[in-house]
Amino acid sequence: MKKILTGLAVVVLIGIIALTVAWPYVKMEFASSAHYTEQEKREYEFYTPELLKNTPRISTQYAFDFSNVSGPEAHVFTLTFYNVTETKAIRDYLTSSGYKLQKSCDVEADCWRNPMTTDVVTVANLLSEKGTFVQVYRSPYNEPLADDR
Numbered sequence: 001m002k003k004i005l006t007g008l009a010v011v012v013l014i015g016i017i018a019l020t021v022a023w024p025y026v027k028m029e030f031a032s033s034a035h036y037t038e039q040e041k042r043e044y045e046f047y048t049p050e051l052l053k054n055t056p057r058i059s060t061q062y063a064f065d066f067s068n069v070s071g072p073e074a075h076v077f078t079l080t081f082y083n084v085t086e087t088k089a090i091r092d093y094l095t096s097s098g099y100k101l102q103k104s105c106d107v108e109a110d111c112w113r114n115p116m117t118t119d120v121v122t123v124a125n126l127l128s129e130k131g132t133f134v135q136v137y138r139s140p141y142n143e144p145l146a147d148d149r
Contacts, residue, residue, distance in 0.1 A: 034066040049136055051121065052079045056093050058132070059084040074139035082131045087123050090134055094121060109135075 024042060036043035044053075047066040061082040069076055091101075091110070098114045099121060105111035109124030120137040 031066070032068045034064075036064050036066075038062075038064070047077065049077050049119075049138070051097065051119070051136055052077055052134065054093070054097075055079055055134055056089040057081075058086065058089050074137070077136040077138070078133055079135075080126070080131060080133040082129070085125050085130060085132055087125075087132055090123055090132070094123070 034043055034047055036047070038044050043066075044064065048064055052064070059081040063080055063082075065076075065078040065080065067076040067078075068074075087110075094112045095101075098116060099112040100114070102111040102113055105122070107122060107124070109122040112121040112123065113119075114121075118139070122135045122137070123132070124135075125132050
C-alpha cells in the first residue's frame, strides 16, 4: 500500500510540475490577443512569424501585437514602429523576400503578397501618431497569389 501511495504521489508531483511548466504556453495558445516586446522572449518566440522577426528595425521604439480575430482560423501579427514614417527599408526587405506590392488593397495601406504563402502583409503609417506598422494577416481562407497580379 505504501508503494502505491508513493507512486501516486510521484505521478501527481510530476503532473503538477508539467502543468506548471506548460501553463504559460497553454495560455498563449488560447489567447485572443497579446502585446509584447522583443525582450519578452517566450511571447516573442511563440507569436512572432519569421517575416516580422527579420523585418528591419527602422526605429528603436517598437512593439509587437498578436490578435486571434476569428477563433483559431485567422491570426493577425503586427510590428509597430514609433516616431518614424519612412518605410523604404521595409519595402526593400519585402521585395527581397519575394513579396510583390499589390495594385489593389482592401485597406488604406500597401498590401504585399508572396506566391509561396497565403499571408497578406500590409504596411502603413499610423494616422493617430507618428509611426508605421507592418501587419501579417494569416488565414486558411486567403486565396493564393495569382500570377497576373
